[in-house]
Amino acid sequence: MASSEPIVPSSSVSPRGSANHAATRTAAGRLRVAVPSVAERVADELRLQLAEGALLPGTRLTESTIAEDLGVSRNTVREAFVELASERLVVRHPNRGVFVASLExxxxxxxxxxxxxxxxxxxxxxxxxxxxxxxxxxxxxxxxxxxxxxxxxxxxxxxxxxxxxxxxxxxxxxxxxxxxxxxxxxxxxxxxxxxxxxxxxxxxxxxxxxxxxxxxxxxxxxxxxxxxxxxxxxxxxxxxxxxxxx
Amino acid sequence: MASSEPIVPSSSVSPRGSANHAATRTAAGRLRVAVPSVAERVADELRLQLAEGALLPGTRLTESTIAEDLGVSRNTVREAFVELASERLVVRHPNRGVFVASLExxxxxxxxxxxxxxxxxxxxxxxxxxxxxxxxxxxxxxxxxxxxxxxxxxxxxxxxxxxxxxxxxxxxxxxxxxxxxxxxxxxxxxxxxxxxxxxxxxxxxxxxxxxxxxxxxxxxxxxxxxxxxxxxxxxxxxxxxxxxxx
DNA sequence: ATCGAAGGATTGTTGAACAATCCGTAAATT
DNA sequence: AATTTACGGATTGTTCAACAATCCTTCGAT
Structure with a gap:
């Protein structure tokens, strides 16, 4: 279901991820490459799977499952969920879980x-x-x-x-x-x-x-x-x- | 700076919060009053303070400070930040913190x-x-x-x-x-x-x-x-x- | 068949811990 | 004196473990 490839590198730093994601600017104007946070990478991965149809509308997304699949903490998955929910890609049912959004x-x-x-x-x-x-x-x-x-x-x-x-x-x-x-x-x-x-x-x-x-x-x-x-x-x-x- | 009133009730359930916030509908159509999660209430409180001008653009929002002020966990504040950032009310500078957004x-x-x-x-x-x-x-x-x-x-x-x-x-x-x-x-x-x-x-x-x-x-x-x-x-x-x- | 009471699973939230990163300051160098 | 370097404190990013609250299912009682 989810990708078998973990989101976080097993150890050390990631060699050179496709870093066209975002960049912040220091007061002096120096450009700083913003390494996407783990939560953002989780959100990206889920967005990708949603776009590819790997996760169909109505599918339930269990926090612990995704956390294990992607090799991240449950809390981090949660942060990703908040973001996806604000994009309406996912619907949160309190105390019941998040589901892939479905257009009625x-x-x-x-x-x-x-x-x-x-x-x-x-x-x-x-x-x-x-x-x-x-x-x-x-x-x-x-x-x-x-x-x-x-x-x-x-x-x-x-x-x-x-x-x-x-x-x-x-x-x-x-x-x-x-x-x-x-x-x-x-x-x-x-x-x-x-x-x-x-x-x-x-x-x-x-x-x-x-x-x-x-x-x-x-x-x-x-x-x-x-x-x-x-x-x-x-x-x-x-x-x-x-x-x-x- | 932040409200002295804690977001979470000291104990037991909240008597009757202004529950016009959201409502989910069960499959059967039964209406369920959705008690806003703590994270949402934190986001609401921050949104309010932003709207009132209690938090001016550029102000730094320290996780631990807000967590203490509102009587919630740092992780919960983080969730609220993700939401506010997606609304562009707040800007996240990686490893530096979140700041009240400022329109350039x-x-x-x-x-x-x-x-x-x-x-x-x-x-x-x-x-x-x-x-x-x-x-x-x-x-x-x-x-x-x-x-x-x-x-x-x-x-x-x-x-x-x-x-x-x-x-x-x-x-x-x-x-x-x-x-x-x-x-x-x-x-x-x-x-x-x-x-x-x-x-x-x-x-x-x-x-x-x-x-x-x-x-x-x-x-x-x-x-x-x-x-x-x-x-x-x-x-x-x-x-x-x-x-x-x- | 309907209702209600366990039981298990999952979410919501917390608290603590630790590495990574940043910032300011003090020391060392040129 | 100005610049660089090194250091230390503070804050963020992330994980982990725990627990209460809630939901869903199953089982049993009526």
């Missing part, structure tokens, strides 16, 4: 409400040529994935597309919110095992939105995106009907 | 970017008559506060106004995001000790936006709000110039 009917609508607000706003404001290029890149990435019939890649390409749209705003907070929302959606897709055709359907929309964006017709692009999201929500709600019957 | 120049702009996205979107979508009534109520609340020259009340009325706008969307996630954003702004105001006149200035705007909303002219209301937020950000950025020099 209302949640799907809610998530789309957030997406509409954020994505449309970002699109309407436009972005630098580089930002637009990133959107275009995501569109092409999707086309390639479709050509190769790689469903997995198609899904991530689609997420890149919407991520790139939000990134146009250049707002760390919006990016982080969007990141969380996309993580929630990934959770849902794994639960519902959404049809691979699902994304195919939206490739032309992405193209159209991107074209409008490149042409500087921001309002039209925004309207297209809005319609896209409305339609997407409807489709997903149907899918949900047969999925969320527990 | 870029943060002010970023916060307003989020507000523009969320508030304008909610306003453009409109809401039920009750939702609109809540917005109107906040406007009147502001007028009363202005008449009474109650700066404190004027500020909260303004937050109610913007909160009511977002609430129109009926989205728990948007509400929670807005709540966090407003909490961040409160933090900033305490740091900058913004002029009391500040809000006075915007009373007519609130009235105008509300009127447009009540008239069903959603797009116009949205445009007004957008302009309002742009102007507000400019004002605040000026104020910031003399405040964030550290």
């Amino acid at each position: 009917a209302g949640d799907v609508h809610d998530v789309y409400t957030v997406r509409r607000a954020i994505e449309v706003s970002a699109l309407r404001a436009g972005g630098s040529p580089e930002d637009v290029a990133a959107v275009r890149a995501a569109v092409e990435e999707g086309k390639r994935a479709a050509a190769a019939s790689d469903d997995e890649a198609l899904g991530t390409a689609n997420q890149h597309f919407h991520g790139a749209i939000v990134a146009m705003a250049g707002s760390p907070r919006l990016n982080s919110i969007m990141g969380q929302v996309l993580a929630e959606m990934r959770l849902f897709f794994h639960k519902a095992t959404v049809d691979a055709q699902f994304y195919q359907h939206y490739l032309p929309d992405n193209e159209a939105i991107c074209l409008a964006l490149e042409a500087g017709e921001l309002d039209r692009a925004a309207d297209l995106l809005q319609a896209y999201l409305d339609r997407s929500e409807d489709n997903l709600s149907e899918v949900h009907g047969e999925a969320g019957t527990d | 120049a870029g943060d002010v702009h970023d916060v307003y970017t989020v507000r523009r996205a969320i508030e304008v979107s909610a306003l453009r979508a409109g809401g039920s008559p009750e939702d609109v009534a809540a917005v109107r109520a906040a406007v009147e609340e502001g007028k009363r506060a202005a008449a009474a020259s109650d700066d404190e009340a004027l500020g909260t009325a303004n937050q109610h106004f913007h909160g009511a706008i977002v609430a129109m969307a009926g989205s728990p996630r948007l509400n929670s995001i807005m709540g966090q954003v407003l909490a961040e702004m409160r933090l900033f105001f305490h740091k900058a000790t913004v002029d009391a006149q500040f809000y006075q200035h915007y009373l007519p705007d609130n009235e105008a936006i509300c009127l447009a909303l009540e008239a069903g002219e959603l797009d116009r209301a949205a445009d007004l709000l957008q302009a309002y937020l742009d102007r507000s950000e400019d004002n605040l950025s000026e104020v910031h110039g003399e405040a964030g020099t550290d």
Whole structure:
């Protein structure tokens, strides 16, 4: 279930972990590489497993089990849980444990409400040529994935597309919110095992939105995106009907 | 500094805490009152002190001190810190401690970017008559506060106004995001000790936006709000110039 | 079949311990 | 005198062990 690889090194220091995680700045401006704390690494590992579908919605996450699996203390796992719960990836039931979050009917609508607000706003404001290029890149990435019939890649390409749209705003907070929302959606897709055709359907929309964006017709692009999201929500709600019957 | 009142009851159960906090629902649908965990109560207490300005931006929060002050364990304080950090109310410097967050120049702009996205979107979508009534109520609340020259009340009325706008969307996630954003702004105001006149200035705007909303002219209301937020950000950025020099 | 009483398991919370890290100060060096 | 080095105290990061409180299941009684 969980990875067999322990989170903490057996002894001594870790040689050179991928340290692109975070960095703090001293008063003098000296850059200090922030080694992610163990708790953060636990959260990262769980986030990864959630994204990969290794942990499906509804699954119970027992503190002691995860602590052993990852070779860390129960308290540390707890800290990770607090973080994941604040991201809504996990739900805490007092005295009962934490469970992988599961999007109910209302949640799907809610998530789309957030997406509409954020994505449309970002699109309407436009972005630098580089930002637009990133959107275009995501569109092409999707086309390639479709050509190769790689469903997995198609899904991530689609997420890149919407991520790139939000990134146009250049707002760390919006990016982080969007990141969380996309993580929630990934959770849902794994639960519902959404049809691979699902994304195919939206490739032309992405193209159209991107074209409008490149042409500087921001309002039209925004309207297209809005319609896209409305339609997407409807489709997903149907899918949900047969999925969320527990 | 911190409240002298301990967070945990000296013994036995708490008689009847204000239990409007959260409630979980069993499979059968039975309602279970969720007694907030100690960690959550610590987080609540800290949030309160942050909102009241008892803890100013930049202040260091020492784990052991807070643990003693609130009569809880250091580990519990840590859990609360994780939560507050995820809300950006507090910043964690690895191995150095946690500090009350402080909005820098870029943060002010970023916060307003989020507000523009969320508030304008909610306003453009409109809401039920009750939702609109809540917005109107906040406007009147502001007028009363202005008449009474109650700066404190004027500020909260303004937050109610913007909160009511977002609430129109009926989205728990948007509400929670807005709540966090407003909490961040409160933090900033305490740091900058913004002029009391500040809000006075915007009373007519609130009235105008509300009127447009009540008239069903959603797009116009949205445009007004957008302009309002742009102007507000400019004002605040000026104020910031003399405040964030550290 | 319904209800209630153990029993076991898990969570919530604490307290203590220890290594790692940081910061300020004093000593040593240039 | 200025800079570097070394040291010591303080605080964080993390673990461990314990215990009460709570939940879920099973078993037994009605």
